[in-house]
Amino acid sequence: MIPNTLYLPELREMLAEQDESGLREFCTALHPARTAEFMEGLTAEEAWTVLQYAEVPLRVEIFGFSEEEKQVEIVETIDRAEIARLIGDLPPDDRVDLLAEVDPQVVEELMPLVPAEERRDIQRLSAYPEDTAGAVMTTEFARLSEDLPVGRAVEEIGRQAEELETVYYLYIVDDEDHLRGLVSFRQLVSAMGKPDTVIGDLMERDIVTVDVKDDQEDVAQKVARYDLLAIPVVDDEHHMLGIITHDDIIDVVREEAAEDAYRIAAVEPLDEGYLKTRLFTLTWKRGIWLTILFLGAMLTALALDEYQAVIKSIPWLVLFIPLVISTGGNTGNQSATLIITALSTGNITLGDWWRVVQRELIMGLLLGGFLGIIGYLCAALAAPSLLAAAGGPITLGLGVVCGTLLGSLLPLLFSRLGLDPAMMSNPFVAGLIDLIGIIIYMKVAIAVLHPG
Amino acid sequence: MIPNTLYLPELREMLAEQDESGLREFCTALHPARTAEFMEGLTAEEAWTVLQYAEVPLRVEIFGFSEEEKQVEIVETIDRAEIARLIGDLPPDDRVDLLAEVDPQVVEELMPLVPAEERRDIQRLSAYPEDTAGAVMTTEFARLSEDLPVGRAVEEIGRQAEELETVYYLYIVDDEDHLRGLVSFRQLVSAMGKPDTVIGDLMERDIVTVDVKDDQEDVAQKVARYDLLAIPVVDDEHHMLGIITHDDIIDVVREEAAEDAYRIAAVEPLDEGYLKTRLFTLTWKRGIWLTILFLGAMLTALALDEYQAVIKSIPWLVLFIPLVISTGGNTGNQSATLIITALSTGNITLGDWWRVVQRELIMGLLLGGFLGIIGYLCAALAAPSLLAAAGGPITLGLGVVCGTLLGSLLPLLFSRLGLDPAMMSNPFVAGLIDLIGIIIYMKVAIAVLHPG
Numbered sequence: 001m002i003p004n005t006l007y008l009p010e011l012r013e014m015l016a017e018q019d020e021s022g023l024r025e026f027c028t029a030l031h032p033a034r035t036a037e038f039m040e041g042l043t044a045e046e047a048w049t050v051l052q053y054a055e056v057p058l059r060v061e062i063f064g065f066s067e068e069e070k071q072v073e074i075v076e077t078i079d080r081a082e083i084a085r086l087i088g089d090l091p092p093d094d095r096v097d098l099l100a101e102v103d104p105q106v107v108e109e110l111m112p113l114v115p116a117e118e119r120r121d122i123q124r125l126s127a128y129p130e131d132t133a134g135a136v137m138t139t140e141f142a143r144l145s146e147d148l149p150v151g152r153a154v155e156e157i158g159r160q161a162e163e164l165e166t167v168y169y170l171y172i173v174d175d176e177d178h179l180r181g182l183v184s185f186r187q188l189v190s191a192m193g194k195p196d197t198v199i200g201d202l203m204e205r206d207i208v209t210v211d212v213k214d215d216q217e218d219v220a221q222k223v224a225r226y227d228l229l230a231i232p233v234v235d236d237e238h239h240m241l242g243i244i245t246h247d248d249i250i251d252v253v254r255e256e257a258a259e260d261a262y263r264i265a266a267v268e269p270l271d272e273g274y275l276k277t278r279l280f281t282l283t284w285k286r287g288i289w290l291t292i293l294f295l296g297a298m299l300t301a302l303a304l305d306e307y308q309a310v311i312k313s314i315p316w317l318v319l320f321i322p323l324v325i326s327t328g329g330n331t332g333n334q335s336a337t338l339i340i341t342a343l344s345t346g347n348i349t350l351g352d353w354w355r356v357v358q359r360e361l362i363m364g365l366l367l368g369g370f371l372g373i374i375g376y377l378c379a380a381l382a383a384p385s386l387l388a389a390a391g392g393p394i395t396l397g398l399g400v401v402c403g404t405l406l407g408s409l410l411p412l413l414f415s416r417l418g419l420d421p422a423m424m425s426n427p428f429v430a431g432l433i434d435l436i437g438i439i440i441y442m443k444v445a446i447a448v449l450h451p452g
Numbered sequence: 453m454i455p456n457t458l459y460l461p462e463l464r465e466m467l468a469e470q471d472e473s474g475l476r477e478f479c480t481a482l483h484p485a486r487t488a489e490f491m492e493g494l495t496a497e498e499a500w501t502v503l504q505y506a507e508v509p510l511r512v513e514i515f516g517f518s519e520e521e522k523q524v525e526i527v528e529t530i531d532r533a534e535i536a537r538l539i540g541d542l543p544p545d546d547r548v549d550l551l552a553e554v555d556p557q558v559v560e561e562l563m564p565l566v567p568a569e570e571r572r573d574i575q576r577l578s579a580y581p582e583d584t585a586g587a588v589m590t591t592e593f594a595r596l597s598e599d600l601p602v603g604r605a606v607e608e609i610g611r612q613a614e615e616l617e618t619v620y621y622l623y624i625v626d627d628e629d630h631l632r633g634l635v636s637f638r639q640l641v642s643a644m645g646k647p648d649t650v651i652g653d654l655m656e657r658d659i660v661t662v663d664v665k666d667d668q669e670d671v672a673q674k675v676a677r678y679d680l681l682a683i684p685v686v687d688d689e690h691h692m693l694g695i696i697t698h699d700d701i702i703d704v705v706r707e708e709a710a711e712d713a714y715r716i717a718a719v720e721p722l723d724e725g726y727l728k729t730r731l732f733t734l735t736w737k738r739g740i741w742l743t744i745l746f747l748g749a750m751l752t753a754l755a756l757d758e759y760q761a762v763i764k765s766i767p768w769l770v771l772f773i774p775l776v777i778s779t780g781g782n783t784g785n786q787s788a789t790l791i792i793t794a795l796s797t798g799n800i801t802l803g804d805w806w807r808v809v810q811r812e813l814i815m816g817l818l819l820g821g822f823l824g825i826i827g828y829l830c831a832a833l834a835a836p837s838l839l840a841a842a843g844g845p846i847t848l849g850l851g852v853v854c855g856t857l858l859g860s861l862l863p864l865l866f867s868r869l870g871l872d873p874a875m876m877s878n879p880f881v882a883g884l885i886d887l888i889g890i891i892i893y894m895k896v897a898i899a900v901l902h903p904g
Binding site for chain 2: 260
């Protein structure tokens, strides 16, 4: 993204003149995300000076909406003690993500300056494996106890509010932090007419939760299924550890979808956007898979080598090799993508494998039959006899059925083995079908044409 | 999904005994989404009877969480007058989506029975083109006027609350429904200590909005960028028409990602999940693209036919045809997927096309060079001379560069033409590269090997 430079001259002028009221106005007038955009052209030093004119909660918000590189730059260049304070104020999930990007040397210098409680929180959160609920959650949420009357609960939430990302779901926990229930802010406010009602009588007890070790993809599916604003994260003993909010869920859904798309095209998933990924990194992430696929594709050369004599006696056979293998490969791509997408959106589970095979087999026969007929008409033009031309539909039909079955079964198999089904990428499926397609093609040709 | 039959016998028993307290308890005890799951095994008649034991807002929620087919079945079989009342109570966006699935004959009978205001609302919402902000928004949102004191505003929201999906963002509109500002429920509650403050002094004026004609993908990008709970939808004159809430945004993100994945694999996007799509529909959605690709692939046969004489004089050339074209195709797939994903997540825009071309060219040269070296070693084993083997790296390198350039430029071109870049599917790119790859391969072979 190109930095928005519209206000840059004015901003610099205000900084030079130390125009306090102007800079305060700049920080508060716009949506914090927009303020962050207008600051993108500033140096880290300048941006930090501007941020000093915003109150702490707003400062944290504007900082949070800045581009990640800018955040890293600020953290690495500004006075350590000041940054340690900022880090103490950032939302727990965001500061862990940020520190993971900062020069480890700087992090080492910063950590002793961060307040003890926040430091422990950072250490705890960083310990959760990537892509699990624990790694996405924030540890700050609105908590109430069961015996609190509504009137006092409202005051209590008022006290907690400044620290919290969301106050719209209030979680009821016991003394040992076991999750007992949930009250929405809306319910609480509606109950304000009866300030003596205790929270325990108001709360819902059937709460949708996720386990801290759950995969973030499963978390996203649950939030989407139940239309939640936030979902509580618990451990094996139902201790409440944190929440995952709707905005993080949108990020997870987008990240997971992009990851699937990359894997399906045999690119190692990128951690950042296309333009932000370094050229060498991107080349590497593509190169490893291309090399593996290339070495696999050599097998097609070996397979063809077996049939040199057949090709020599019937030269026109060669013409249709690309056609036959690409059609099988395309069908396989379709099946693999359909199954991988259905698995990752929860439309099918492993238990559906037999229905999937049946459907794919029928579709393979229908598609193969139809393309076979077209193939027959084409082959009839090139082949020496109508009998010989029968090889066309047979080969195409078999290739397409192979495509549907392999394309659907391989992702299911990978999923069964606990691997990401999207690793069974389209080029991988296509490569396998190249090989099988060539063998089928040649076998059918020999059977039908009886070459020399 | 397999219906959850755990409570089915108990439910049927309670229905037979007309056990009012039991059925009321069943409706209220669980999260409405879970209640809906447990009801999946019931017939439409039975489900409707159970729903009568829930108060209207809860009834609407449980109904809304039921599987779409079940909803349609209930609407089509239960007494029209009763269903018309239910439709009046459903959230405006959901009822339009539902009616689109119901037998048109039934809709025609129902519409006159729906209250006039809701009927007009349905007609207005159905008129927005699919996949635009207008088609996703709901028309019910919390509205306040600027001069209202905080105390009265809280009462007013209390009055509106029952009708509304979310009360967490309150929109300030003037007499002509122009959007003037926004107050969060949290801000309103914090201001309750000063009940005489007017809303106009509290509200934020810089509000992120979308136009009613905006594509839903752009809406999702904005909501993700600004971490919003809901986004207001306005027309050209800044009249407030509705809002789009976070849960609908998650659905949009998932829908768009699946659509891209299907297109990339040359499948016409499905309207429903894999198992729910009828087999014939699915075969058709795959067949049209397979046929187009198949006819395109015939060109490779024609191209090869041109070089029959070359193949006859150097038979081993055939062995490497699948290898060369699949490597170019795989590289093209990677580029196309990277660019399509980057475009749809907003990581690149059309304006970045020159940077993209530069990056892809460099990556093409690096990847092509590396694979060329491996290719050289392989060709050296098969080719009659080391000079002859030089054809290997040249061909592979050119094929890979072609792959990166075509794979990246074609989606950009499609996007420039106002078409979905994902229509430039991987099989399409691969097919084009098959053709170009064969021509390069043969031209290089002729140049290096001078066949008789």
